[in-house]
Amino acid sequence: MSGIGRTCRRQLRPLASALRNTRDRALGGACAVLLYHRVIDLHTDPQLLAVKPLHFDAHLALLKKRYRVLTVEEFDHHLLGRKRFPRRSVLITFDDGYADNHYAARPLLEKHGAQALFYIASGYIGSGREYWWDELERLLLLNEHLPERMAFAMDRVRIAWSAEAGDLRRQAQLAYADQLNVMRGLPAGKRERALDELRTILGPQAQRRSHLPMTVDELKQFTASPSVEIGAHTQWHPSLAQVDEAEQHMEVSGSKKDLEQLLGREVKYFSYPFGTGADFNTVSERIAREAGFLHTAANYPGFVHARSPLHRFPRFLVRDWDEAEFARRMEGFMRP
Ligand SMILES: [Zn+2]
Known part of the structure; x- marks a missing residue:
């Protein structure tokens, strides 16, 4: 397929999608x-x-x-x-x-x-217990006592930060965003093991009733x-x-x-x-x-x-x- 053909198709795609929607709406509500x-x-x-x-x-x-x-x-x-x-x-x-x-x-x-x-x-x-993404939020984003140094590795979960490398809260925020993506792809057993371990390292905190x-x-x-x-x-x-x-x-x-x-x-x-x-x-x-x-x-x-x-x-x-x-x-x- 030529470059021109590709461009043309790309331009026609929204039109094709609109036509399909119109047809489906006419037939199917x-x-x-x-x-x-x-x-x-x-x-x-x-x-x-x-x-x-x-x-x-x-x-x-x-x-x-x-x-x-x-x-x-x-x-x-x-x-x-x-x-x-x-x-x-x-x-x-x-x-x-x-x-x-x-x-x-x-x-x-x-x-x-x-x-x-x-x-x-x-x-x-x-x-x-809170849903796993809420617990991760509580442990990493709402934690008042983040350790000065963190070096955690279990399965694909990897969390590392240090006070020398800059603001701890900022580093924990980045870890939260990364680990949300990693943890959603883990089977429950592995995710739970990682969370158990993180709970121990990051300190006991009460479950939030609101969550x-x-x-x-x-x-x-x-x-x-x-x-x-x-x-x-x-x-x-x-x-x-x-x-x-x-x-x-x-x-x-x-x-x-x-x-x-x-x-x-x-x-x-x-x-x-x-x-x-x-x-x-x-x-x-x-x-x-x-x-x-x-x-x-x-x-x-x-x-x-x-x-x-x-x-x-x-x-x-x-x-x-x-x-x-x-x-x-x-x-x-x-x-x-
Ligand atoms: Zn859901």
């Missing part, structure tokens, strides 16, 4: 699946996962006024039945299983008569609400594409079994941890399908239509936007 994580007011939020309760309340009011908020059953009817989605339809989803989903998100969903699909990382439920996952009792009460539908999100939240097939299988099927045992009901839905194209692969898709999940959510922007792939449909990530910003973003999501 469009549903914006929204991805939230937390509803809470936090002092520090390096991953930008938290939406303030005031803002979530405003989001729901706007969604109910201007959009068609689907129940999970309605979403299934259109996606699984390959039926055209209603105009301006929306599905609300949450990942991870933080306790604030029960104490803050659920009551607001109930107030507005809306339902959401909550994907839960089952290993953390009832553990009384805990739900307890078993909280999850049971939560699930009893008509505003809540439950899906699975692995046991220990790895980047599935970076671990081997046996580990993927254990994480995916294990989370389904864990939740079904806890709740005494079938769990039919799944979402990939992190969910970008680098975090799941065709093996993950097959494992999710074979585990018996009806559909699986990913995390890249795009709308869902009646022809969308069942085991990697897109979602729009929602940040802590005020009402005006959320309204603007929603209109952007709805445009092809």
